[in-house]
Each structure stands twice: as structure tokens, then as C-alpha cells.
Amino acid sequence: MSKNILEVKNLKKYFKTPKGMLHAVDDVNFFIKEGETLGLVGESGCGKSTTGRAILRLVEPTSGEVNFEGKNIVDFNGAQMREARKNMQIIFQDPYASLNPRMNLGQIIAEPLLINKVFKERKQVTDRVKELMDTVGLTPRLLNAFPHELDGGRRQRVGVARALALNPKFIVQDEPVSALDVSIQAQILNLMQDIQEELGLTYLFISHDLSVVKHVSDRIAVMYLGKIVELSDYNAIFKNPLHPYTQALLSAIPVPRVDAPDNMIILEGDVPSPVNPPEGCRFYGRCRYRQDICKAKTPELREYEPERFVACHLVEELQK
Amino acid sequence: MSSKTDNKKDKDLMEREDKLKAKELTGDDAVVKNYQSQTEIHAHPGEVQPKDIDVKAIEPPKRKSQWAEVWKRLIKNKAAIVGMIVILILLLTAIFADFIAPYHYSTQDLQNVRMAPNADNWFGTDNFGRDIFSRVVYGSRISIQVGFIAVFVAMIVGGALGSISGYYSGRIDNVIMRLMDILLAIPGILLAIAIAAALGPGLVNVMIAVGIASIPRYARIVRASVLSLRDQEFVEAARAVGANDFRIITKYILPNCMAPIIVQGTLGVAEAILAAAGLSFIGLGIQPPIPEWGAMLSTARTYIRDAWWMSIFPGLAIMITIFGLNLLGDGLRDALDPRLKG
Numbered sequence: 160m161s162k163n164i165l166e167v168k169n170l171k172k173y174f175k176t177p178k179g180m181l182h183a184v185d186d187v188n189f190f191i192k193e194g195e196t197l198g199l200v201g202e203s204g205c206g207k208s209t210t211g212r213a214i215l216r217l218v219e220p221t222s223g224e225v226n227f228e229g230k231n232i233v234d235f236n237g238a239q240m241r242e243a244r245k246n247m248q249i250i251f252q253d254p255y256a257s258l259n260p261r262m263n264l265g266q267i268i269a270e271p272l273l274i275n276k277v278f279k280e281r282k283q284v285t286d287r288v289k290e291l292m293d294t295v296g297l298t299p300r301l302l303n304a305f306p307h308e309l310d311g312g313r314r315q316r317v318g319v320a321r322a323l324a325l326n327p328k329f330i331v332q333d334e335p336v337s338a339l340d341v342s343i344q345a346q347i348l349n350l351m352q353d354i355q356e357e358l359g360l361t362y363l364f365i366s367h368d369l370s371v372v373k374h375v376s377d378r379i380a381v382m383y384l385g386k387i388v389e390l391s392d393y394n395a396i397f398k399n400p401l402h403p404y405t406q407a408l409l410s411a412i413p414v415p416r417v418d419a420p421d422n423m424i425i426l427e428g429d430v431p432s433p434v435n436p437p438e439g440c441r442f443y444g445r446c447r448y449r450q451d452i453c454k455a456k457t458p459e460l461r462e463y464e465p466e467r468f469v470a471c472h473l474v475e476e477l478q479k
Numbered sequence: 480m481s482s483k484t485d486n487k488k489d490k491d492l493m494e495r496e497d498k499l500k501a502k503e504l505t506g507d508d509a510v511v512k513n514y515q516s517q518t519e520i521h522a523h524p525g526e527v528q529p530k531d532i533d534v535k536a537i538e539p540p541k542r543k544s545q546w547a548e549v550w551k552r553l554i555k556n557k558a559a560i561v562g563m564i565v566i567l568i569l570l571l572t573a574i575f576a577d578f579i580a581p582y583h584y585s586t587q588d589l590q591n592v593r594m595a596p597n598a599d600n601w602f603g604t605d606n607f608g609r610d611i612f613s614r615v616v617y618g619s620r621i622s623i624q625v626g627f628i629a630v631f632v633a634m635i636v637g638g639a640l641g642s643i644s645g646y647y648s649g650r651i652d653n654v655i656m657r658l659m660d661i662l663l664a665i666p667g668i669l670l671a672i673a674i675a676a677a678l679g680p681g682l683v684n685v686m687i688a689v690g691i692a693s694i695p696r697y698a699r700i701v702r703a704s705v706l707s708l709r710d711q712e713f714v715e716a717a718r719a720v721g722a723n724d725f726r727i728i729t730k731y732i733l734p735n736c737m738a739p740i741i742v743q744g745t746l747g748v749a750e751a752i753l754a755a756a757g758l759s760f761i762g763l764g765i766q767p768p769i770p771e772w773g774a775m776l777s778t779a780r781t782y783i784r785d786a787w788w789m790s791i792f793p794g795l796a797i798m799i800t801i802f803g804l805n806l807l808g809d810g811l812r813d814a815l816d817p818r819l820k821g
Contacts, residue, residue, distance in 0.1 A: 217715055241721040249719050257712035261734040271720035289537065299537045321716065 163190040164329055164361050165214070170223035172206075172213050179435040183209040185385035187223075188460055191329070196355070196362040198376030198393070200369060200408070202430065206385040207365045208252075211331040214363070215247055216240060227329070245275060248322035252334040254314035258306040264317055265302040268292065271324040291320040296350060312343035319350065329361045337368060348375055369412050373397060381405045384433055384441040387460055391467040401469040401478065403446050440472070448473055552814040559810020565803025573619040580613035585768040593786040603788035606778070611788065614770035615796050621682065621771045622800065625755040626748040629690040634744055636690075637697025642728050644698065645705030656702070659695035667692045671754050675763040685764045689754045693747055700743055704736030738812045745808025749801035756797065772797050 172184040184206045191197045201207050213220045216232065224231045232243050251257035258267055268288045271277075278284050289299040295316040306314055315335060322330055332351065336344040352375065355362060366372050372379060373393065380390040381402065389402040400406045407424040426445045439454040440446070446453065452472050460470040471477075553559050572579060581599075588608035596603045602611035644655040662670065674688035708714065709732065717727050756773015758764030765771040772793040779789035 212715075215719060217719060244719060244721050249716070251712045251716060253712055257716050259713045259717075259731050259735070262730075270717065270722070274721050274726065318716075321720070325720065 162193055164193040164228060165191040165363075166224070166226040167210075167214065168224040168226065170210065170213060170225065171221045172209050172218060173221045176434055181434045182385045182436055183433060184213060184220075185436075187382075187385075187387055189380055189387060189390055191361055191363060192377075193328075193361055194355075194359055195377040196364050196375050198372035198379040199363060199365045199382060200367060200372050200379060201382035202367060202408075204430065204433070205382045206433075207367075207382055208333050210382070211249065211333050211363060211365050215244070215249055215331060217249070241275070245325040246328045247331070248325065248327040248329075249331040249333060250315075250318050250322050250335045253338050254311050254318055255306075255338070257318055258314060260306055263303050263305050264292070264297070264309075267306070267317060268320045268324060271321060275325060277325070287324070288320075291323055294323065294354065295320045296346075310343075311339050312346060315339060315343075315347050316350070319347070319354070323354065323358075326358075327360070329363070331363045331365070333365045334367070335364075336371060337366065344371065351375070369409065381408065384430060384436065386441055386470065387468075388442065388471070389469045390460065391469075395467060401463060401467065401474050402442075402471050403448055403477070404442050440470075448477060549811075549814045553810055556810040556813060558806045559814070562803045562806030562808075562810060565799060566807055569619055569623065569800055569803070572616055573623050576616050576620055580610075580616040582610040582613040584614045584617040584770045585609065586613075593782060593789070595786075596788050602792040603786070605775070605789050606782060606786075609768075611775075611792050614775060615772070615792050618770040618772045618775065618793065618796065619800075621765055621769065622752045622755070622797075624682065625686055625689060626752040629686045629751040629755075630693065630744055630747040632686070632690040633693040633747065634697050634740065637694040638701045638733070638740065640694070641698040641701025642705050642733060645702035646709060646724065646728055646732065648706075652702075655698070659698050662692070662695040663699075667750075668754055668757055671758060672761065672763060675758050680763050680766055682765060682769075685755050685758055688758065688763075689751045692754065693751065696747070697740065697743065700739050701733075701736060704739060705732050708732045708735050738815050741815060742808045742812045745804045745811070749804050752797060752800065 167187060167189050170184055170187045171182075174181040174183055187206075187210060189197070199207050199210065209218060212218045214225050216225075216235075220233055223233070225233050227243060227247060230243075232240065232247075235243055262270075265285070265288055268291055269284050272284050272287060278287065285302075288302065292299050292301070297313060297316050297320065301309070301313075306317065309317070315338075318335075335351070336347050339347060348371065351362070354360065362375075364372065364375055376393050378391065379393050379396050380387050381396070381404065382388070383404050389396065389400065389405045391401075396405065397409065400409050407426050410422055410424045424447070428445050431441070431444060438457060440449075440456075440458050443449050443453045450473065456472070458470045458472050460468050463469045463474055553563075586609060588604065590608065591600075591604055592606055592608040594600055594604040594608070600610045600612065602615060605611055605614070640655050640659070644652045665673070671688040671692040674691055675684055678684040678687060705728075714727055714731050717731050722731075753773070755764055756771065756776060759771045759774035760777035765774055767774070775793040776790055776797070779786070779793065783790050
């Protein structure tokens with residue numbers, strides 16, 4: 160298969176809080192192959208967004224490596240990072256907050272071009288902006304409109320156009336559709352997929368919406384409390400989830416049938432605090448299968464089957 | 480399909496038709512073809528438009544500049560117009576004081592002291608027989624200079640300090656804001672008095688004194704706005720496309736906190752005029768015989784029982800000026816916020 164465009168190794172992001180260190184992202188490892196979409200799912204507060212931002216160094220990682228096309232961007236200085244960001248972009252969750260209300264669409268989409276001095280002449284910039292607007296399905300007539308004049312879907316298209324302006328190879332999509340209503344969600348998702356095919360982009364798709372992730376992802380990583388608990392092919396994960404948390408998560412997808420058997424796994428308790436988490440499996444307190452080893456030792460993400468990674472001591476036992 | 484989507488479709492369709500007209504592709508065939516491509520686009524919004532339309536050729540409707548839009552909204556506001564007229568009259572008075580005033584501000588007529596308003600002296604005369612109307616007219620020059628220049632300086636310095644403080648936070652923030660706290664701990668007028676006393680009396684020193692005394696207010700306002708904007712996603716987006724700190728502050732953060740600064744600024748002009756009057760009152764401000772509304776007022780205080788005109792007219796001048804500035808400030812705040820655009 161194609162090579163890995165992005166490799167994340169032992170990525171950690173801790174935040175200092177008055178109570179202690181908050182382990183938002185704790186020792187995360189994964190890779191993304193060129194041209195694929197990796198879905199990153201998990202409940203709120205599990206560190207998905209922080210992971211996406213740490214990859215772009217929008218938040219500075221505490222430690223670890225982010226290798227983009229073989230180079231560790233965590234070591235990059237300002238100028239190198241600016242160069243690297245031409246290839247790595249992000250689309251944000253809230254299309255209402257991610258556009259500067261004082262700029263019109265033309266200015267917003269032109270910003271990446273102007274900052275990086277891509278073109279010499281004003282006319283070229285405007286042409287490129289119109290081209291981008293066309294790519295994302297916005298009529299160039301809206302060039303002088305302000306963000307507050309548009310609906311959520313169109314705003315998100317502006318966000319997409321801005322991310323595409325510098326011809327990136329890799330885009331982090333941080334819950335790009337969770338603020339939109341369902342009919343618009345489909346439009347944006349299809350738009351993103353069409354653009355991906357056309358331009359050969361690689362996506363990291365962050366979402367808490369399983370049906371959306373299922374729709375767009377080639378592979379899926381499941382995150383729980385700062386750690387990846389399972390990572391594998393999208394078919395495999397939906398057919399046979401290995402990790403107890405993934406099993407519970409997937410069982411929560413509603414089935415649109417009245418007579419469907421109720422197989423939902425109800426987890427006990429709450430998500431523990433990510434501040435100073437204890438040694439051992441993060442899921443220990445809520446796991447149905449917990450054993451002593453789970454409390455004593457933190458399970459590493461390991462390859463259970465080819466291309467299937469799981470972080471659970473008991474997976475062999477459970478699969479029998 | 481929701482009606483919203485249908486509407487959107489209609490709208491897009493209309494837009495597309497316009498484009499076609501622009502390309503002179505009329506006739507039934509074109510419309511049918513156009514409709515088909517339109518539905519296709521809707522099924523896959525990412526679809527590139529048909530090749531027969533050159534998007535680069537499409538000109539968006541001409542828009543006025545942002546300031547022209549602000550102006551348009553401002554003149555819709557009646558109160559703001561009143562404020563503007565007042566300020567305009569004040570400016571014109573200051574500029575053409577030599578032509579408007581019937582007498583020079585220091586011409587004394589000791590035979591006609593404390594004359595009530597009459598045909599020769601519209602606002603009466605003061606205790607040296609000087610024409611109060613002329614003095615009020617000339618006084619506008621001093622007040623405008625002190626008010627606007629002091630506030631302008633305070634706004635620039637305070638704004639810069641506040642944005643650095645709010646944007647970088649941490650130690651820089653602490654140092655700057657503790658300095659501002661020291662300034663704030665001393666009442667503004669007292670601080671101005673101390674500075675004016677140290678520098679000596681005079682117009683420039685009054686402006687410096689009043690300006691420095693109001694720096695912390697702008698620093699605080701700007702810092703608070705910057706703090707609330709700094710972590711917004713559009714700032715993060717700017718960083719993601721490689722914008723440096725200077726660009727982020729000047730193009731993303733400051734334009735979004737203009738409204739409170741401008742409102743504070745117009746009120747600040749009013750307060751600066753009052754502070755300058757206060758300084759003149761205690762002899763640290765503008766020196767006689769140069770007319771200054773505040774100084775005139777404090778002289779008139781002694782005679783308020785039998786010469787009401789001596790205090791009424793400078794007082795009215797101050798009041799109307801401040802009233803006009805406040806109306807204009809409110810109007811500007813509304814006009815500057817594009818979200819309120821009708």
C-alpha cells in the first residue's frame with residue numbers, strides 16, 4: 160500500500176491545572192497512509208481535538224514526535240513550521256467562530272495566499288480565490304459577503320476553501336460537521352470526499368458521531384481518556400470490535416427498528432478525571448471484564464492481528 | 480428535503496442563470512442544461528462547475544468599502560447625526576474662531592464688567608469686561624486640542640500595552656498590568672494634578688497629564704477584549720495558515736474590539752475636557768488670559784449669585800460638547816458592528 164504521510168509517536172500533551180497535570184493526550188501512537196481518511200472517535204473531553212491541534216502544533220506538544228513526510232515537525236523552528244503548514248491544514252468545528260467577522264469571504268480565503276506571499280499580483284489572488292470558491296461550491300458572487308450573512312453550511316465551505324488555498328496534502332478535520340444540521344452535514348461530507356478524490360488529500364477526521372465516521376473513514380482510531388484503545392480497518396472495527404470500550408461505544412449506535420434486540424452495553428460510572436490518572440488501564444473502573452492485571456499495568460497499543468491494534472491485556476481471552 | 484434547501488436551490492439556480500446570461504448562453508437548451516448541472520451539483524456539492532462557465536470572469540456585485548458601509552449605517556441613526564452636527568459645529572467654531580468671535584478673547588472693557596447678556600455682548604461680560612461669547616468661541620480650540628490629543632495618545636499607548644498584555648499573558652501581562660494597577664490606584668484627577676505639577680503649567684503638559692492618567696483604562700479594556708478573542712477559532716485558523724503575531728493582533732483581534740474602544744474614546748474625550756478644566760481651576764492648567772471653559776467656570780463660581788451668565792455659558796458649552804460626543808459614540812458603536820447590519 161501507499162506510504163505513511165504522517166506518523167505520530169508517543170505524542171503527549173499535558174495541561175497544568177491547579178489540581179495537577181491534566182493528561183489530555185497521553186502517549187498516542189498512530190500513522191496515516193497517504194490518501195486515506197483516518198477517523199478519530201471518542202466521547203467529549205477524551206483528547207481528540209487536542210490531538211489534532213498538537214499535530215499542527217496549534218497547541219505545543221509536551222513530548223513526542225509528529226513525523227510529517229519523514230520529518231519531525233515538533234523540532235521545526237518558526238520559518239520551517241510556516242513552510243510545513245502549507246502542507247498541513249485544519250478545518251474547524253464551529254463555522255460561526257472560525258471565520259473573522261470583520262473580513263469578507265474574499266479576504267478570509269485570500270489570507271493564506273497573502274500571508275505566504277504565493278502570488279505577486281492582486282489579480283492572481285482574486286482569481287485563485289474565485290477558483291477555490293468554485294471548488295467548494297460557493298458562487299463567486301459572495302466574494303464580498305461577510306460571514307454573518309451566510310448559513311452554517313456555506314460558512315463551513317468557506318472554512319474548507321481557506322484550508323485548500325495553499326494546496327495542502329493533509330487536512331485535520333476537527334468535527335467539521337457536528338455544528339451543522341443533518342442535510343447540510345451530508346453536503347459538506349460529500350464535498351470533502353470529492354475534493355479528497357480530486358486532489359489526493361489525506362484526512363484526519365475527528366468526530367464523536369459514529370455514523371459520520373463510518374461514512375468517511377478508511378480506518379478508525381478509538382480514543383478514551385487521552386489514549387488510543389483501538390485502531391483498525393473500518394470494516395473490522397464495526398464487525399468485531401476488540402476493546403471492551405469500543406464494544407460499548409458501538410452498541411450505543413441507535414438501530415432504526417422497533418423490534419431490534421436491545422444489545423446496548425451500559426457502562427457503569429463516569430469517565431474518570433484526566434488529572435493525574437492512576438497507573439493501569441484507563442478504562443479499568445468501567446470495564447465489564449476487569450482483572451487485577453488491568454489495574455497494575457497500563458496496556459500498550461499492540462498489533463493483535465495484522466493491521467489491527469488494540470490496547471487491552473485481555474483481548475486474546477475475550478476473543479475466544 | 481427541507482424548504483431551506485429548496486430555497487437555496489432556487490437561489491443558486493437564479494445565480495447560475497445570471498452567469499449564463501453573462502455568457503450570452505440563452506435559449507431553452509441552455510436553461511435545461513443549466514438545470515441539470517445544477518441538480519448534479521446539489522447531489523455532489525464538490526463537483527466542479529461545467530467548463531463553459533469561467534468562474535474567474537464572474538464579477539461579484541460591487542460593494543462599498545467597509546468604512547462606507549459604516550458611514551451608511553451611521554447616518555441612519557438620528558441621534559448620531561445630532562451628535563455629529565454638534566461636533567461639526569464645534570470643530571468649525573474652533574477653526575474659524577477668528578471670524579466668529581466679535582472681540583479678541585483678551586480685550587478688556589473695564590467700564591462694562593459683569594454685564595448681563597445684551598446686543599453687543601451676547602453672553603454678557605466677565606469680571607474684566609471681556610466678552611464671554613468670544614471667550615467661549617476661542618475656548619473651543621483649547622478644549623478640542625486637549626480632549627482629542629490626550630485621548631488619542633492614551634488610546635494608542637493603552638491599546639498597545641493592553642493588546643501585548645492580553646495576547647502574550649504570563650510575565651509580560653503581569654508586569655504591564657501591575658504598572659497599570661499602580662496608575663489606577665491613584666484617582667485620575669489626582670494623578671493628572673501630580674503630573675501637571677511636576678511638568679509645570681501649560682497646554683502641552685495638560686495634554687500629557689490627562690493622557691497618561693487615562694492610559695490604564697484603555698489598557699484594561701483592550702486587554703479584556705483581547706483575552707476573550709485570543710482563543711477564538713478564527714485566531715487559531717490564522718495561526719494555522721502561518722500568520723505572525725503582529726498580523727493576528729492587527730487584523731484579527733483589534734478590529735474585533737474596536738467597538739468598546741471607540742465608545743470609551745468618545746466618553747474619554749468628554750472626561751479629558753473636564754479634567755483639563757479641573758487642572759485649569761487649580762492653576763496647573765491653561766494659564767490666563769487664554770480662555771478655557773473650565774477655567775472660566777471656576778472664575779465665575781465666585782460671581783454665580785449676581786452674574787449667572789458667567790458660569791452658564793461655559794458650562795453649557797462643556798455640556799453640549801460632551802452630549803454630542805456621547806451621542807456620536809453610541810452611534811459609532813452600533814454602526815461599527817456589522818452583525819447589526821439591517
